Amino acid sequence: xxxxxxxVDLNLCQGCRGCMTACKVENNTVEGNFWMYVFRFEEGNYxxxxxxxLPRPCQHxxxxxxxxxxxxxxxxxxxxxxxxxxxxxxxGCRYCELACPYGVNYFNWQKPEKAxxxxxxxxxxxxxxxxxxxxxxxxxxxxxxxWGEEQRRTAGGGNLDGVMEKCTFxxxxxxxxxxxxxxxxxxxxxxxxxxxxxxxxxxxxxxxxNRTWTLLxxxxxxxxxxxxxxxxxxxxxxxxxxPKATV
Amino acid sequence: xxxxxxxDRSLPQGVGEFTPGWWAFTxxxxxxxxxxxxxxxxxxxxxMSVTGLANTGTQGGATWGLYVVMVxxxxxxxxxxxxxxxFTKVFDIGALRPVSRVAVLxxxxxxxxxxxxxxxxxxxxxxxxxxxxxxxxxxSPFFGTFTLVAVGLTLTSLVYLYLDGxxxxxxxxxxxxxxRWYHRLWAAGYSNTDAERARxxxxxxxxxxxxxxxxxIALSTEGLVFGIQVGRPGWYGSLQGPDFLAxxxxxxxxxxxxxxxxxxxxxxxxxxxxxxxxxxxLGGLLLVATAVSVYFQIVETFTLLYATPGGERQLADALLxxxxxxxxxxxxxxxxxxxxLLVLQAARKKWNVGWLVAASVLVSTSALAERYLTVVPSQxxxxxxxxxxxxxxxxxxxxTVVAGLFALGALLIGLFMKVFPIIPLNDIAExxxxxx
Numbered sequence: 001x002x003x004x005x006x007x008v009d010l011n012l013c014q015g016c017r018g019c020m021t022a023c024k025v026e027n028n029t030v031e032g033n034f035w036m037y038v039f040r041f042e043e044g045n046y047x048x049x050x051x052x053x054l055p056r057p058c059q060h061x062x063x064x065x066x067x068x069x070x071x072x073x074x075x076x077x078x079x080x081x082x083x084x085x086x087x088x089x090x091x092g093c094r095y096c097e098l099a100c101p102y103g104v105n106y107f108n109w110q111k112p113e114k115a116x117x118x119x120x121x122x123x124x125x126x127x128x129x130x131x132x133x134x135x136x137x138x139x140x141x142x143x144x145x146x147w148g149e150e151q152r153r154t155a156g157g158g159n160l161d162g163v164m165e166k167c168t169f170x171x172x173x174x175x176x177x178x179x180x181x182x183x184x185x186x187x188x189x190x191x192x193x194x195x196x197x198x199x200x201x202x203x204x205x206x207x208x209x210n211r212t213w214t215l216l217x218x219x220x221x222x223x224x225x226x227x228x229x230x231x232x233x234x235x236x237x238x239x240x241x242x243p244k245a246t247v
Numbered sequence: 248x249x250x251x252x253x254x255d256r257s258l259p260q261g262v263g264e265f266t267p268g269w270w271a272f273t274x275x276x277x278x279x280x281x282x283x284x285x286x287x288x289x290x291x292x293x294x295m296s297v298t299g300l301a302n303t304g305t306q307g308g309a310t311w312g313l314y315v316v317m318v319x320x321x322x323x324x325x326x327x328x329x330x331x332x333x334f335t336k337v338f339d340i341g342a343l344r345p346v347s348r349v350a351v352l353x354x355x356x357x358x359x360x361x362x363x364x365x366x367x368x369x370x371x372x373x374x375x376x377x378x379x380x381x382x383x384x385x386x387s388p389f390f391g392t393f394t395l396v397a398v399g400l401t402l403t404s405l406v407y408l409y410l411d412g413x414x415x416x417x418x419x420x421x422x423x424x425x426x427r428w429y430h431r432l433w434a435a436g437y438s439n440t441d442a443e444r445a446r447x448x449x450x451x452x453x454x455x456x457x458x459x460x461x462x463x464i465a466l467s468t469e470g471l472v473f474g475i476q477v478g479r480p481g482w483y484g485s486l487q488g489p490d491f492l493a494x495x496x497x498x499x500x501x502x503x504x505x506x507x508x509x510x511x512x513x514x515x516x517x518x519x520x521x522x523x524x525x526x527x528x529l530g531g532l533l534l535v536a537t538a539v540s541v542y543f544q545i546v547e548t549f550t551l552l553y554a555t556p557g558g559e560r561q562l563a564d565a566l567l568x569x570x571x572x573x574x575x576x577x578x579x580x581x582x583x584x585x586x587x588l589l590v591l592q593a594a595r596k597k598w599n600v601g602w603l604v605a606a607s608v609l610v611s612t613s614a615l616a617e618r619y620l621t622v623v624p625s626q627x628x629x630x631x632x633x634x635x636x637x638x639x640x641x642x643x644x645x646x647t648v649v650a651g652l653f654a655l656g657a658l659l660i661g662l663f664m665k666v667f668p669i670i671p672l673n674d675i676a677e678x679x680x681x682x683x
Contacts, residue, residue, distance in 0.1 A: 092370020103304025162370025
């Protein structure tokens, strides 16, 4: 049976944040929402400092605290390991966000048209003539589809107002045999994704050959994201270059 | 001694008399309520971005803010009313009978307003109601909030208020007034025969016994919402449930005292039915509840301070010296001041209504601050992954909506007092008999 997982090789990650951008393009997330996020850490005192990076997608936990607390079962775990959000059922209570120790959940505080990056004047009449008034001009049509055996919505799909969203491991790509957008875009192949139930897949081999650790093991969440190299982030590190992320 | 008997031609306790003072109060409350509704409609149209809320983590905000604080506060305020009345009935404490209806009314009003606060906080309020009926999961602590509190306890308190009022309603039917239809509806055929009275007593006795565990279980789920979360500093722990109840007891008794004083004051002669012994009882109970609540606070703060895990330490710093210190210390000071006022009065065995109200206001305000400090700081500080600390402050929209909630609660109570006697007639008559 298929069981999806991701390996993140911190020896290869150069902190370029290309995965974050690819995710935003694929999933049309609004300003300030980072389903994939890459921490840039600094440790030590100048001049003896060391930089390190930590990509943080949703951990798609086997013992997912967000699934446990959802009062209506909008957050659900599929047999193939994906933890997804049924945006049609979500009541917007945001309990999942508080239950998650990783901070991967993003609530949509307003309509997506109003939460786009101010790269252009979205109200500009010339722009409206070209785009037909659609904000943003292009939306990934796959996001609105129903996926999996359950035939359920998988995330905000088009970013609805007042519902919770988060990383889906790009379920719309995975179900077509493709890799998640972040994995496909990574220039150093630091992200490896696939079925760990099949011993022949690259991700299985990667996890078998390397020593791995998971994020916040003490929380008992049993994540599906395995880290290689580096070390779990401690309180000694401080975050630098946090992207602008307001609502 | 003022007594009311069935020979009175007019309705008792100002029922049906819409005085200028009452109109002034009502108009003011309606205005505030309208402002609150307008602010909420604005929030519905614009989205919750008009609040000060933001996502935790990279957005550096708090995802639960003032609305959830008010849920916790209001639902906490519902505790003492009905429990106190239940004990009054079960243990036959005659002295507290005059405040039994005020107490249940406070429970009903605060539950209604508290449950409304839950809906205000939802991104999809309508779906919140429908999907909870279609897809509710009992494994989620929110299930307790939606079922035990929002439906079970609220309806039980309403039924309690209704049943307990039937003998009085039957008595009011005998008065020829414009509200007679309403009192007839309330009495629903009850006519104070001996058999009915015996059955009424039996019903209220058993209902009183059964309501206490319901209140304790239902309200504990409000603490559990936080207590079962490992992902946040300062939340995980078995104390959250009992701690919620302790603070709820203190804040609800404080509110009950203030409300009782108001009833007594505006009741004129009739208000004198609430005798000083009532305040001795309520004051003593508030003293105990506040002391227990302070004890819990101290235990929790020490645990935070001594804990080595990074998140807890960061949270403690934020509370004691960081961005929340301006709430933490005044809140602590208010609790201690309130406690001192109560201890002094208890020691002198002399309860002064003015000082009791002062203590109540201090305790109730600090309870509100306490709820804020439970809900908010654990989201902005000490996250398990090294996100930068965040911040949260409510916007005018949240403040206006919350002011509307208070106005709604006050309106419910104010309106009730004009259609039904706030001091039970039946019990008073009995007590007069006992005194004689």
